[in-house]
Every structure is written in C-alpha cells, then in structure tokens.
Amino acid sequence: MDVQGSFLDQLFDRGLLIETGVDGLYGRSGVFEDVIARFDALVTRYGEADGAEVMRFPPGMSRPHFEKSGYLKSFPQLAGTVHSFCGDDQGHARIIECLATGEDWTGEQKATDVVLTPAACYPLYPVIAKRGPLPPEGRLFDLQSYCFRHEPSLEPTRMQLFRMREYVRAGTPEQVVDFRESWLERGQELIKSLALPMKVDVANDPFFGRAGRMMKVNQRDQGLKFELLVPVNSEESPTACLSFNYHQNHFGQTWGIATDAGETAHTACVGFGLERVALALFRHHGLDVKTWPKPVRETLWG
C-alpha cells in the first residue's frame, strides 16, 4: 500500500495524472496522453497486416443491448448505468433544495437508455449479428474506447474510467483459437520491444458472489483467459496489461451470430489496457520520458 500510494503520489506530483478527489478518476497530462497515443499506434502496427475493420464506439452503450449481453449476471458490481432528471420545475426546485441542504438529490434521477461501456467489445456483438452470417473467413474488428468499472481504488492501475484497445475475432472455433494464439505471441514481442518485464499466466474474470466462484474455477480449468502481467504496483501482484480471451460460443449464442456454415460463431478478443501499459512504462523507465532507454523511445516515437 505504501509503495502504491507513493507511485500514485509521484504521478500526481509530476503532473502526469491529475487528482479529482475521486479514487480511480484522474485527468491526464499531455505527456501521459502522448505515451498512450504512441502505444496505441504501436498496437496498430502489430495488427496492421490483418486488415481489421476499424470501429470506435463512445464510452456509453445501449442499455437493452447491455441487459441482453449477460454482463449483469457475471459482473453486476462493476456496471455503471446513466441516470437523468426527467421532471418539471417542481422537481428541479427539489434538486436545488437538496443541494442547498446537503441532502441526497439523486432520487429524482431515472435510468436512461444508456449504460457505460464495460469493455470495448460489448457494443460490437449486436452490430456483427445485424450483418447476418459471417463470411467464410470470419470477421476481425479493431476497437478502442473508454470503459467504466465501479471499483474505486488507490492502485493507479485500477481506474474507474480507462481506455481499452481491442481486436475482436468472430468465426469458427479454429479461426478464433488461431487468432488468440497469434496474439499471445505478438503481445509478448510487443511488450519485449518496450523493455518491460513480464509473464503470461492463466487468469479469471472477477465473477460476482457465490455463483461466481465456480465460474472462476471453470474459466481457469478451461484456459479461456490468459493475461500478460507486468509488475507495476508490486512484484507479488503484477498487473494485467494485456488479456487474451476465448469466449467460445457465448456471444455467438447470445446474439445469434452464425458462421458461413450455419454453426454458432465463436469469438475471441485481445485487449490492451492503455493506461496500464503507460503506467508500466513510467514505473520501469522513469517519470521523464526524455530519459527512457533509447530503444524504447525509438519503438514508440520512431
């Protein structure tokens, strides 16, 4: 905790991150953003030859799509729904009064059709489904968006609002497993080119509650999730900077996505935690990008 606190404090002192008074919610300096942009461009170079279709979704998605996705079954604690005031002058007067007296005014707010995007790929699946059966070669998408997870933390690597870059593959089990294998290799090359220490390990998502315990065990036993871990907060608990996820037919079934042969499509994704990689770089190479090792600077800035 002390070490984590002090890395976060160093980032604040240096102005790389900017405090807002809410844990896990920070502004970014121009330098921090430039590192993110350069790493994002590096990911593009590694994936370029595959010809993925680029889509960019805003940080919120359709609530009906979100409800259908199954996210609330697995991770209700992390979701963020967007609520708005739909009242009249009287309701407005009550809000103003509550604010003046320090009472909770949010009771006037009603859920809208928008929820915050929990992972960059969640808005994509209904779009794939709408296009009809996949072509024989399947499909490949390139995504990036701000994502929200309600988990306030003092670890700088656990932000409530952060950016995730993703490649998402939809196709036959073979196509999808090949995709994940190739990114398991590429991901390690990519992080090596940044001179960061790492290991790859099997992992599980933070499934909620009692029922979630078995889901974690199953996910690990089946090797559905791997993470590329870099020590940032501590050596003992390294940080997942990339993840490699095989969803089997989960999204294909949920959304009715069919392969060219009429089978339920399988999907997989590789995700890059952009803030986490930037933080790993600042942690290992120092808070002044001008003093980063020359090969790392060349990899990022060319």
Place this chain on the structure above:
Amino acid sequence: MDVQGSFLDQLFDRGLLIETGVDGLYGRSGVFEDVIARFDALVTRYGEADGAEVMRFPPGMSRPHFEKSGYLKSFPQLAGTVHSFCGDDQGHARIIECLATGEDWTGEQKATDVVLTPAACYPLYPVIAKRGPLPPEGRLFDLQSYCFRHEPSLEPTRMQLFRMREYVRAGTPEQVVDFRESWLERGQELIKSLALPMKVDVANDPFFGRAGRMMKVNQRDQGLKFELLVPVNSEESPTACLSFNYHQNHFGQTWGIATDAGETAHTACVGFGLERVALALFRHHGLDVKTWPKPVRETLWG
C-alpha cells in the same frame, strides 16, 4: 425531419455512423474517426503558438465537483449521473429475476461519485483553483473529451455522447475578452479553410424551466455567447459547430480562482463540436472523403 432522417440514414447506409438502437448514440467508422482526428489536429495548429497546457479528462467527473459547479441549477435535464449496484447475492438475485421477467431492475442502482462530463471544461476549474492564484499572464488550457447530454434526437448533430475540443482561458477580464475575440476571428478562418458556409451569431444556452427563460435573455443581451453556425440538418436551423463563451466571473467565484492582483478571475472558452464539424464536412463535401475538394483535403490531410 425527412431531410434529417435521410442524412442520418445515408450515414448509416454508408457505415460512417453505426446504429445502436438508441437515438443519439452511435458507433463511428474508421473513416469518420480519421476526419475527427484530422480536424482535431487542425485546431491544434491554429492554437499552437499560444502554448496552452494540454490536459485530457475522462468522460466522467467528480460528482461533488459537478454539484458545486452550478450545472444542475441551469441544465438539470441534460446531466447524466452514474449509478452502480452495491448489494449482495440477494440483491443480485433480484436483478436477475427482474431481467428475466422484463421488470425494471435499476431500482437496485445507487448514485456513485461519478457523473458524466457535460462539457470538456467542467473538470478543469477545480484543478485551476487548487494551483492557487493565477500568474500575471493568466492561464490557458487545451482540453478534449467525450461529453454527455441527455437529449435523445434524430438529428445526427445532436448526439447524447459526443466529443468537444476546448481552449479555456483564465485571467483578468481584458485577457479573457482578448482571447475570445481572437478565437472569433481564428474560428472563422479555420472553417473557411474547410470550404463550409457559415455565419456567426449571438446565442444562449438551453437553461431549464421558467427561471431559465430570463437567463437566456440576459445571456443574449450581454453578448456572453456566440456560435459559429453551419447548415447541416437544414438551412433554416443551422448547427452550432463552434461556440465562444465568456463566463465573466462565474467559475472564478464558484471555485475561488484569483488573479495575480487578488481579484476574482474571469474565464472564457472556445469549444469545437468535433462530430458536428465532421458531419458538416460530410454534408457539404459528400460521403466519400476521396472526392472532397482538393483544398479541403490538403487542409486536413496535408
């Protein structure tokens, strides 16, 4: 409405925007994003000589800061608060049951410390205040973020989640008025370089309710807000693509920002609606960027 509907449909058909089932909430194609990025870079070139400090905030901000900002007094209908589930296995079971039976499950959600950013500059003012009195020359900031406004619409120019680029000036009334004057000129040059028709007009913000009517009149009478308008949906109701706002001492007083001389600081901002400018370009130059006029292509792509 027919014309608007058909421009939105054209954008969907062409794949430039991607439907989500929620009005005003769209995915963007790679081409659409490239236009946004190029225009964003053009704004940077116009502002470069001023040496603004770059900050980037996520699409959400601190709820306590938001409450203090005064936004709820003026625009309660547009705000979006973020709510999360903080319960246990029983609460989770209720959510799952509601989802299964089609009942409203959002009653389990509680307001978090996060609200969606309503305009790129809202998270900035408490950061300026925290730094203490302004230096004699004042301060200048460069911002950009996704913003949320709860106003579902079929006009493609009125999105619920959209990006706003801003320059924000804090200083003496003279410094701040000079800044706004110079951007009123630059903004027109910039839009002329994109061969878009335009006019500049006095404007008002959408203040809420009965009390809001007088605020609209006052804002217009005092010339506090100007907009650069480009016809996109129709000639009769052109779209505000840039706005030039003089806040007088509103934020300085709210946040306790002092000038070097110990007076309450004044602030002003120029805002660029990035999606709106992109839509204006597609409207006037066609849906295929390769056929845009050569001078426009050179301005954007160099």
